[in-house]
Amino acid sequence: MNKLNNDVSKEEKCDKFDKSNNEFSKEEKCAIFDKLYNQYFDKNFGTMSKLDFETLLFSEFIDHRMKNNLAFDDYTLSKTLGITQNRIRSLSERKELKYPNNNLKWKEVFIKAIPNAKYDDHNKRIKLIIQDINVMIEIRHYLETIGWYDEYQSNKKILQVPIDCFLDICESFESQNNIFTEETKKSIQKIRKEAKIYNSAFEEFFIDFSKDGLKNFAKNAPKEALSLVLKQLPLNGLTKRAIESFLNIID
Numbered sequence: 001m002n003k004l005n006n007d008v009s010k011e012e013k014c015d016k017f018d019k020s021n022n023e024f025s026k027e028e029k030c031a032i033f034d035k036l037y038n039q040y041f042d043k044n045f046g047t048m049s050k051l052d053f054e055t056l057l058f059s060e061f062i063d064h065r066m067k068n069n070l071a072f073d074d075y076t077l078s079k080t081l082g083i084t085q086n087r088i089r090s091l092s093e094r095k096e097l098k099y100p101n102n103n104l105k106w107k108e109v110f111i112k113a114i115p116n117a118k119y120d121d122h123n124k125r126i127k128l129i130i131q132d133i134n135v136m137i138e139i140r141h142y143l144e145t146i147g148w149y150d151e152y153q154s155n156k157k158i159l160q161v162p163i164d165c166f167l168d169i170c171e172s173f174e175s176q177n178n179i180f181t182e183e184t185k186k187s188i189q190k191i192r193k194e195a196k197i198y199n200s201a202f203e204e205f206f207i208d209f210s211k212d213g214l215k216n217f218a219k220n221a222p223k224e225a226l227s228l229v230l231k232q233l234p235l236n237g238l239t240k241r242a243i244e245s246f247l248n249i250i251d
Contacts, residue, residue: 024064032060052098058091059099066101073131074157089133089156096134106138107173107238113159114245121223124163126246131157146172163226164215170246171211174237180209187232192225205229223250 024032035056039048061081065072074085074092081088096104113128120126130136139159143149148168151160161169189206205217218226227250230243 028060028064032057035060051094055091055094055098059095062092062095074133092133093137096137101134104134104138106135106142109135110139110169111238111242111245114242115248117246117249119163119223119246119250121250124219125151125160126163126166127153127158127160129157130159143169163218166246167215167218170239170242173242174235174239176235176239179211179233179235181234184232184234185209188229191228191232227251 039053039056040046062072064070074088077088078085109130109132110128113130117126117128130139133156136157136159140150143161143165146168148165149161150165151162153160205213205221207213208216214229217229221229227247230247233243235243
């Protein structure tokens with residue numbers, strides 16, 4: 001009887017253990033075992049390398065945390081698993097190659113990073129912290145494909161780009177109609193006069209109301225003038241969200 005009570009007690013503890021958001025459910029454990037079964041018990045025992053074994057478990061661990069809205073940044077995973085952050089990033093990169101996350105939306109992550117970004121009005125650079133190494137890889141690949149660039153930092157989580165490149169990235173998110181309509185031009189000229197800003201960058205911009213002209217303006221104008229102009233542009237979709245977030249950090 002005592003043995004039976006002990007067994008029931010253990011089972012109850014196991015059920016309680018499984019229902020915790022911080023632990024794997026029974027369904028998740030069964031799914032992991034099924035994947036390991038295919039790697040070991042079909043005339044292939046021992047053929048899976050240690051690295052592949054760890055990558056599979058790491059992938060399941062990340063999926064579990066994402067599904068339960070648990071933090072999966074490098075620091076948290078490092079403390080949880082007891083390994084270095086460098087190893088976490090290495091496993092994350094390998095995991096994405098072998099078990100890609102089809103819901104990885106780097107544009108959304110990029111936009112969400114903007115509110116915490118830092119803009120240097122002196123050298124016209126914006127710095128964003130991108131925690132996920134795979135998102136950073138996607139962003140850099142995107143920049144390289146289009147012929148743009150970022151300025152590599154010793155801190156691998158920081159993405160630094162010139163303001164004109166940042167505007168290019170934001171503009172590319174959505175197909176924008178002609179943003180320099182006659183109405184837009186008049187509103188920019190009006191707010192420029194009301195603000196009494198007579199920076200030379202404005203004069204050049206008025207001659208060339210174009211996207212290239214806007215980028216040249218951004219590289220030379222003070223942030224106050226840049227803010228005034230960007231607020232007048234009829235943007236939409238992800239581009240609008242990105243620019244609005246940027247305006248919040250420079251106003």
